[in-house]
Amino acid sequence: MMPVASSSTLHSELLTAPSLSSDYIVPSRTDDKCGSDVKYNADYVLKNKEKTYTQQYAGLYFLRLAVLKPRAVKAASEAWDGMAILNQEVKRVDRVLDVKQGEFCWAVGTVYMEMLLKPNILDEITKEFWTTVPISSDKIADSEHDSIMLEDESGRLNLTGAALKQELLVTGCVIAVLGSETTDGDFDVIDVRYPDLAPQIARPITQEPTSRQGKYIALISGLEISGDVYESYETTMLMEYLMGELGGSKDAIAAANIMHVILAGNTFGDSETKSEDRTKAKKKYGYDSGAYNVTPTATVDSMLADLCASVAVDLMPGDSDPTNLSLPQQAITPALVPRAREFSKSTFKSVTNPHWWDCDGVRILGTAGQPIDDIFKYVDGDDRLRMMEYTLRWQHCAPTAPDTLWSYPFQDHDPFVLSECPHVYFAGNQPSFSTKTIEGRDGQCVCLITVPKFASTGEIVLLDVDSLQCKVVKFKK
Structure with a gap:
């Protein structure tokens, strides 16, 4: 094959006699x-000081937001500056907790997905005492029970709205959302913007013969x-x-x-x-070098x-x-x-x-x-x-x-x-x-x-x- x-x-090429011509290259x-x-x-390439787990992961999210927030703000400003909805001018809020009910505004933050099927270390601990239903490793998405939140240094804002169904969102991406707060305290999203391509x-462009x-x-x-x-x-x-x-x-x-x-x-x-003899053999210090x-x-x-x-x-x-x-x-x-x-x-x-x-x-x-x-x-x-x-x-x-x-x-x-x-x-x-x-x-x-x-x-x-x-x-x- x-x-x-x-x-x-x-x-046809393999069944041809070897060529003795001097033109053969x-x-x-x-x-x-x-x-x-x-x-x-x-x-x-990591430095030695970076190969450690002694610090918290929260700092990584703050670093990500600090770098990507100005880029998302730029993309959102180009799209929404000067826009009016229901005769109300759209305004930007610096923090997600500054959103006010009844006002159309936009904010930038990091997406967090609250997912029922997402693996949790606390669940692993409880397995020592309780039997849980196995979770498929292929998908952890459940559109009926999952919730999407936008967070920054001030707090979290729960996002809702039909516009989110058209977007692909995962935990950790930085986005800008346009909408208004509902009576339930959720943020009804009308539009979403990303930093876009860097x-x-x-x-x-090389000029080559055809x-x-x-x-x-x-x-x-x-x-x-x-x-x-x-x-x-x-x-x-x-x-x-x-x-x-x-x-x-x-x-x-x-x-x-x-x-x-x-x-x-x-x-x-x-x-x-993989050998039955190997699996039955007693391991020294928990490791079988053989x-x-x-x-x-x-x-x-x-x-x-x-x-x-x-x-x-x-x-x-x-x-x-x-x-x-x-x-x-x-x-x-x-x-x-x-x-x-x-x-x-x-x-x-x-x-x-x-x-x-x-x-x-x-x-x-x-x-x-x-x-x-x-x-x-x-x-x-x-x-x-x-x-x-x-x-x-x-x-x-x-x-x-x-x-x-x-x-x-x-x-x-x-x-x-x-x-x-x-x-x-x-x-x-x-x-x-x-x-x-x-x-x-x-x-x-x-x-x-x-x-x-x-x-x-x-x-x-x-x-x-x-x-x-x-x-x-x-x-x-």
Whole structure:
């Protein structure tokens, strides 16, 4: 089974006698493409003093509101300044508790979702004494019982109104709401505004001939390498394809135009040995060192070493990879991949999750998918691209952290606030591939990409760095 992109002409090429002509050109990757021009960002690299949980999480929300509130105020002012409703001029209130009944006004604050199905540490404690009904981990949204609140330094304001049903809201996003207080003390929302897309650096436009092959970045997630002797043959085919060893001459030429590979999370498979003897064995100090299976790590190291000899590779951690679980996840230590580490000065880079790249002036922001998977639990639908779009319009790539998404309690800054709009924004380990382009009011243009899990779909995404167009190569029926 071959990649879909080249299956139509593959058989005729493989059944052709080897060419002895001097005109035959062996395709190769050249340094004039994006492989050698990628720049990395250290925004998500943690300092030692930040790797602590001694402080409270409230400071992170105050920092987020302090940074995003002026941006939301600007967007709301442009939309609502000078507006009159029922012959009454709309006014802004600085604090949510300054809202007065019967007056049309608008305020800015952080959204808090009171959700019946949301996990609660107090419920975990009560389980020691009472049996509770299991809660589904797929969705925690319940539109009939959930309530939406807006909070700032002064207090909370309960939000109601039909306008909220049209919006996608999660705990942690900063918004501006327009409306009036009802007799019940709730705030009836008429309209909602977000900070919207952050400023964007102009993307260089390259003038290329129409016959160019293009230069691509391969986006791959969810390999879940187990190291088993019966490892997925799709994974083997993928490695051969990336190194130009699979298919005919057209496939080799296509592979030669892949200048960079990003492994966007969950590259490592299960590292625990599953054995009845192991489970029955007595553990010393609560830990059984013999239960650790080194095979996945050794296999990933071998795979990376072979791949790095042919193309530049970036290794991003996911929620199942050997690094910290709290966002931002730090780069996987190169000590786990000693063979690939030999290429650390040239073609191998272990990066954080999330991470920023600059490839020939194209700014790329990527995650292993945890923020989008967590937002998915808050909403009724399953439009992953819409969720990604809203994170950009909220100017925050992980709004549900630290409420339902693990994060460090930062005290000096919120690293997930977006002060710049990327040209490409991808999320790894998603159920399927999808892409679309969104635009901002100041001319921003962003290509959104959901990268599917390779272990379940057998698909990778090739991103054309010049045109920002995507195509899928599939290795499974």
